[in-house]
Amino acid sequence: MALKPEPTAPFQSVQYALRVLECVARHGGxxxxxxxxxETGVPSGRLSPxxxxxRREGYVEQVADGAYVMGESLVLLGSGDDRRQALEDKLQRTLSEIRDSVGAAVYISRYIDGEVKITQYADGPRAPKVNEWVDFRSAAHASAVGKCLLTQLDHNGRRDHLSRHKxxxxxxxxxxxxxxxFTKLDNQPPTVPVLDLQEYAVGTVCAAVPITAGQAVGCLALSLPIEHAHRLRKAADALNRKAAPVLLSLAI
Incomplete structure (x- = not known):
């Protein structure tokens, strides 16, 4: 079952988006x-979308004369004490939108203190989450989430992880x-989703894409029951395209 989703570049999109947001923030009026x-040098073909x-994510608003100003999401994420809760709420809304769009349970996972942790997820009756029959912390070698996080570690970091989790x-x-x-991890293109084709659990297929912000290692993932495996490639492509708003929220 050879699946090679088309690569996209959420990282470049986020770099462009941050330039745009900096520009809007400079022009308060x-x-x-x-x-x-x-001012930003963002190619015209990329700027409109x-x-x-x-605008859809609430980072900018367009006022009556067509000019762009800072939106509510940007204000909330930039405000000290409330930032953590605002970020969590923003990410949860985004995850729910992605779940409904791709028709799969979706997850944000981070590599924290040497362990794989699912920090947020969105599931539903039509998008059941994975049955965690083995602790995800012990299954990085098998799950799409774990492999995606391991690809972002250096060789010593991977060895350290596997010395603790066989x-x-x-x-x-x-x-x-x-x-x-290690060979598979080394050969994994950074812009192509990592797949799990029943490696973690019989009856489940998964895909994950990296969402690294600064020094924090993370990924965005989805899971599907095996009867929907034929949708994995399309869903993984969509997940990759939709990674930019998640990465942007973490980068602000």
């Missing part, structure tokens, strides 16, 4: 699109050879 393009995304066989598809696993 509002700034029009042509001036944003001139970028501004649409930023590569146990969870299904007949689980990679238990550290050498084979």
């Amino acid at each position: 509002g700034v029009v699109g042509t001036q944003i393009a001139r 970028m501004l649409l995304m930023l 590569t146990a066989r969870l299904t007949s598809r689980t990679i238990t050879s550290e050498k084979v696993l």
Whole structure:
């Protein structure tokens, strides 16, 4: 079952978005699109969809004369004491939107203090979450989430992780050879979703894309029951395209 989702570049999108937001923030009274393009250098073909995304996410608002000003989300995420709760609420809304859009349970996972942790997720009756039959902290070698996080660690970081969590066989598809696993991780293109085709659990397929913000290692993932495996490629492509708003929230 060879699945090779088309690569996209959420990181470049976020770099452009941050430039746009910095420009809007500099112009407290509002700034029009042509001036944003001139000051940021964002290609014209990318600027219009970028501004649409930023409006949809509440980072900018367009006022009566067509100029752009800072939106409520940007104000909330930039305000000290309330930032953590505002970020969590923003990410939860985004996850719910992605769940409904791709028709799958979606997750944000972070690598914190040497462990794999699911920090937020959105599931539902039509998008059941994975049954965590083995602690995700012990299954990084098998799950899409874990492998995606491991790809973002250096060689020593991976070795340290696997010295604490052995590569146990969870299904007949689980990679238990550290050498084979490291080779696959090394060959994983950073802009292509990492897949789990029943490696963690029989009956479930998953995909994950990195959402690294600064020094924090993280990923955005989805899971599907095996009867929906035919949708995995399309869902993984959509997940990759939708990673930019999540990454942007973490980067602000």
